[in-house]
Amino acid sequence: MIELKDFSIGYGARRLLSDVSLSIPGGCLTALVGRNGTGKSTLLRSIAGLNRNYSGDILVDGNVLNHLPPQRLAKMLAFVSTERTRIPYLKCEDVVAIGRAPYTNWIGHIQDMDREIVAKALSLVGMEAYAGRTMDTMSDGECQRVMIARALAQDTSVILFDEPTSFLDMPGRYELCSLLGRLAHEEGKCIFFSTHELDIALKMCDKVAVLDSTSLEIYDAGELRDSGLIEQIFSINL
């Protein structure tokens, strides 16, 4: 699980989050919602160890993030960003095999077990037929699935995604969220992802973390649906 303790972050004089203390539990699919520019990517990048310019503490499975060596963190936490990633010349199975890097031996050779994990990860995101293709000949949605497979192959207890559904079609969005829910429930993973899709957050997630005006609160999705808070923050009628 992820814990934030007195966590604050901002850029220059602008505070994005102030004195946030909360837990994002394991075994749950948790969505992160908030208006544009409120700091969702900044928060996810901080938890992934890519932005250390914060005060307070982030704990991953009880360990203070800043004390974790990168090799150990890579076995605990995977992160898929929003960036369009197209790695030319490498086959999809090789891209997904990068997720096995924290576990491969010192010369980086993958073993049969790693190959099985890679094949399973590709199959979980419906991309097994693309194993031998290179990403420069694939659509954004297909590339995004491969990057999600890479995170699954990393076999971590925490997985963070920044807008994982952004390039996927409607059935693909629901399939991905069902898969993430299954991984959270069946394998006890802590899965935390940002999204602008409120229907997915409210209907398919266990919990929803709401980022609004430097505060971050976490709710059970059902409780939030009935509270009217979402309509208030986003000024909409659901």
Ligand SMILES: Nc1ncnc2c1ncn2[C@@H]1O[C@H](COP(=O)(O)OP(=O)(O)OP(=O)(O)O)[C@@H](O)[C@H]1O
């Ligand atoms: N490196 C940076 N330096 C200065 N300001 C930044 C930097 N990165 C982001 N910001 C600003 O911080 C704010 C939060 O950015 P962030 O990308 O975390 O928001 P977000 O909630 O993920 O937004 P969106 O929903 O639009 O993706 C924005 O106003 C952005 O312009």
